[in-house]
Amino acid sequence: MQVFKAFLKTARKSMPHNLMYFFIFSGIALALSFSSKNPEDPIFQSVELDIGIIDQDHSTASKALSQYLNTMHQLSLMTYDKEAILDQLFFRNLDYILILPEGFETRLLLGEETLFETVQIPGVYSSAFVDEQINAYLNTLKLYLTADYSLNDAINQTADTLSQTSNHVRVLELDDKKSSSMNGIYYYYQYLPYVIMSIILCGLTPILTTFWEPNLSKRISCSSTSALSRNLQLAFGSIVYCFGIWLLFILTSCIFYGSELFTENGLLCIGNSFFLLPVGVGVSLIISSFAPPSNRINMYNNIITLGMSFLCGIFVPQQLLGEQVLSVSKFLPFYWYIKNNNLISGFSGETFQMETYQKNIGIQALFIAAIFAVALVISKYKSERHST
Amino acid sequence: MKKTVIKIENLVKRYKDLIAIDHFNLQIEEGDILGLLGPNGSGKTTTINCILSLLSFDKGSIEVFGQTMRPDSYDLKRQIGIVMQNVAVFESLNVYENIDYFCGLYITDKKLRKQYVEDAIAFVELDSFRKFYPKKLSGGLLRRLNIACGIAHKPKLIILDEPTVAVDPQSRNKILEGIVELNRQGATIIYTSHYMEEVEQICTRIAIMDCGKNIAIGTADELKKMIKNSEKISIEMTPVSEADKKNILTLPHVYDVSYDHGQLLVQCSAGRHNLVHILGYLQQHELSFGRVYSELPTLNDVFLEMTGKELRD
Known part of the structure; x- marks a missing residue:
């Protein structure tokens, strides 16, 4: 050796x-x-926006939607005043304004497509994100309604479903x-x-x-x-x-x-x-x-x-x-x-x-x-x- | 009767068109110190490499201790020690570890090896340097370490390939004395060199190589007797006339007379009183002269007369 x-x-x-x-x-x-970090992970950061809501319907559905958005964003209730709306957006006091017109709930129950109006700052990507969240909420709600759930049950189920999805995301983020x-x-x-x-x-x-x-x-x-x-x-x-x-x-x-x-x-x-x-x-x-x-x-x-x-x-x-x-x-x-x-x-x-x-x-x-x-x-x- | 240690017959080694060894024959007897003498490129190292089976050859046979030498002749290799022309030791091992490593490639018995390593260190007088790394050793000490690595396992045949190249005179003498001592202890030695003085000093027999051929072999005296020139007489004097040169040429044993750079050079063949005859002639003809030198032929003269060129060309 x-x-x-x-x-x-x-x-x-x-x-x-x-x-x-x-x-x-x-x-x-x-x-x-x-x-x-995994270079393939999308870099995601949830953004809390200032949203103004003009609820002209004052229905269960419109309040539920407001409540849902309130869990993720800063909401402020407003009355419809065109000049005030434009000023709030111009001075960036608000990022997004959602108008829930009268008959919102009725049209929702009838399954109509156009249910709400929005006023947004042009070219701001975060607004599209809020659009997505509202659409996701309404689509889920419509699904439960189609499945013959009562409006209250459908609202509860939608809140549960979306919160589960949200929780699931949080599990990934928090259980790090x-x-x-x-x-x-x-x-x-x-x-x-x-x-x-x-x-x-x-x-x-x-x-x-x-x-x-x-x-x-x-x-x-x-x-x-x-x-x-x-x-x-x-x-x-x-x-x-x-x-x-x-x-x-x-x-x-x-x-x-x-x-x-x-x-x-x-x-x-x-x-x-x-x-x-x-x-x-x-x-x-x-x-x-x-x-x-x-x-x-x-x-x-x-x-x-x-x-x-x-x-x-x-x-x-x-x-x-x-x-x-x-x-x-x-x-x-x-x-x-x-x-x-x-x-x-x-x-x-x-x-x-x-x-x-x-x-x-x-x-x-x-x-x-x-x-x-x-x-x-x-x-x-x-x-x-x-x-x- | 002495045993034959190495027998080389008709060895031929070619490198494409170049013939490195040309029908080389050599026989080395036990106890010899054989000097392989030749200029650079004469085929000495190639011959050594063929003997050690480091090189294949095209024709001929090599027998070591009566057996054909092959790359896997490990029993034969155990009896051979090699000291390379270039120092081949591990930079990362110290003097003791280097000798122990190379000795260990031959000797597996730990106790015996330890003794052999100590003997080798004592032999090359490196005792006070045993913990030194090669980088810290001078050229002469490094050469001695190189020799110790080659002879530590007490081989019967030691091949030394120009071990004194680039060594100071003091270390050179130590190395030469060491080689003679190894021979006295029973080792047969092959010593290659292009330093004729060294070869003449220590070798019992000398083989002169040129262009891969063995042009002469014998003792130094035998080789010198092979040539016509046996005495070279140089005399410092004023220019000599052609007539005087012719007259000197007629003196007994004188076969060549020339005058160059204020010196009369007279070449004589074997014979007695050459100097007396020449000086007598000069006195008789009232030719004044200065210092007189008489030189006996060297191996270089042998080589010169046999090949027409100097050993160190």
Whole structure:
């Protein structure tokens, strides 16, 4: 195990350097995961408007509508005075004026379409929002009336229905303890490929490059330790090293997200992330087989990790990437990793299916096999070239 | 009868149109310090690489300790130590760890290895530098570490490929003394160099290579006897007439006379009293002269006479 021991000693020497990378990258990943929101979530902010109501009907239906609007907006009852109405709108004392004319309830019961009038400030989008709310209320009320509910029952049912819808929205907004924690996990695992790949390439590539430096490699080749044994020991060292890095990141996510990580979705994220290791080792093998100088290793690392991260949807959501970019990124393993992460989180709008998850894992495995095949071909080609 | 350690027969190695080794033959006996002497590009390192199976060859055979050498001849490799031309050590390991690492590639027994590593450190006199990293070592110390890494496992055959390149004279002497000591301890040594003085100083036999060919082999004296020139006499004096030159040429054993840059250069073949005859002639003809030098032939002269070019061309 001489090669393995030397591998670990070399790795130990670069430990402070790698730990610095770990803290920087994990800090970035955590910061992003805590600060980010789902980029596909519509940014919604309910607006409380000042609405003036001119109720000329004074019926049960008109009062119910006023009451409904009062739950969401500031209402002020007005009398019909054309000049006063225009002044209120001009000076922006009111955003919207609703006129419920006489016979409003009667026409509602008859199922007529035009039931009310409005006076609005031209070009103000919030007015359309109030229109929508009034229409939603009246349509729901009409539905109950059509279903032979009495007016009072229909009003009650409508209030209940709309409040349930409203409550449902509030559930999503207010029960954020669970969802934000889960979102944090997804974001953490979304950025993990970049972080893990960077650390593996920055840490492992220089170690492997040391062993394949031509003079050292030549001297080692003269020894009585077989090439198979040497390569196996190097492979074992690489696995231990990368597994250690992966474990460190999983432990970090355990510390920050606690038991949430051990839900089905959390475990699926962990499982998905495990496939990043062989990708990192494979790419590291390919780079190191060219035995580049250390400054060039960093250059290659940056090109590969940043390139893959941008193309595959780590920094920019896949849904926002162009068709052509996506058609290229499909030939990169990170694309399938992110696809799986989106599938688990539901960010892509796709319903989670285990078959799809497994299929994406399978594609990643094929990429890994391809990367290792390329690494072996390069290594074989180089050793043949050196021995002829 | 001495055992044959290495037997190379008709070795041919080509790089496309370039013939690096051309029907090379060599036999090295146990206990030899064989100097492989030749100018840069003469095929010394290529030959070494073929012996170690680091390079494949086109024709011929190589036997080490009576067995054909192959890339997977690990039993044979266990008995060989190699000291590369370029220092090949781990920057991330200190002196002790480096020697231990390379020794460990041959010796699996921990206790024995520890002893061997200590012996190697003592041998190259790096005891006070055992915790030093290669970056902190001077060129000479680094070369000594390079040697320690190659010989720590106590091999029977040690191949040193130009181990004294870019080394200060003091370190060079230490290295050369070390090589002789290793030989005294029983190791057979192949020493490649283009420094003829070193080769002449330590090698029991010398093979001269040029253009991939073994052009001569023998002890230093045997090689020198192979050539016509056995004494070169230089005399500082005023210009000599053509008639005098012709007369000197008629003296016994003199085969070439020339005058250049205020020096009369007389080349003599093997024979006694060459200097006496020449000085006698000069006195007799009242030709005044200054300092007189008499040089015996060097390996460079051997190489020059055999190939028509200098060793260090």
